[in-house]
Amino acid sequence: MMDNIPLITLLGGKRMKAKANRHHTQWAGQFGVAHELVRRGYLVAFTLGNAPGTDLLCQSPEEKSFSLEVKTLSSRTYYLCQDHLQEPNESRHFVFVFLPSSTEKRPEYYVFNNQQFLEVVEEQKELTKASEAKRGKPYADFSFGIAYKTIAKREFRDAWKRNLPK
Secondary structure, three states, X not given: OHHHOOOEEEEOOEEEEOOOOHHHHHHHHHHHHHHHHHOOOOEEEEOOOOOOOOOEEEEOOOOOEEEEEEEEEOOOOEEEOOHHHHOOOOOEEEXXXXXXXXXXXXXXXXXXXXXXXXXXXXXHHHHHHHHHHHHOOOOOOOOOEEEHHHHXXXXXXXXXXXXXXX
């Protein structure tokens, strides 16, 4: 019966549409990344928010340990990037996830080692600076964001083997 009711929750006998929120999006991204890693032979542990800048602790098939930061979007806007993530850390890797609203489409995964991530940060900073100069004023004061289109490059899409420890 309930199979035919998408995104509906029964509460107190009333039907209410369930709201997707940023926590649902972030958890879906983290579980999706963990799934992709486990099927490739990695060991994965969730930090459950207890380690800032680290969403997953991982061990490669060749037993190399590393941390992974997962950033997830449900629309093609900006991934927020806190300042502490922009510090060099060779053992930290990144996966940016785009979750399409349609369940018929598969998620997109963009995989970066730390050096690649820092290069993308610099690229985005230059793009933002040029855009602000053209606009004549800076954007609102908020955490630095990396545009989906800056992240979504073929060289990083599903680059699990190339950009993560073996």
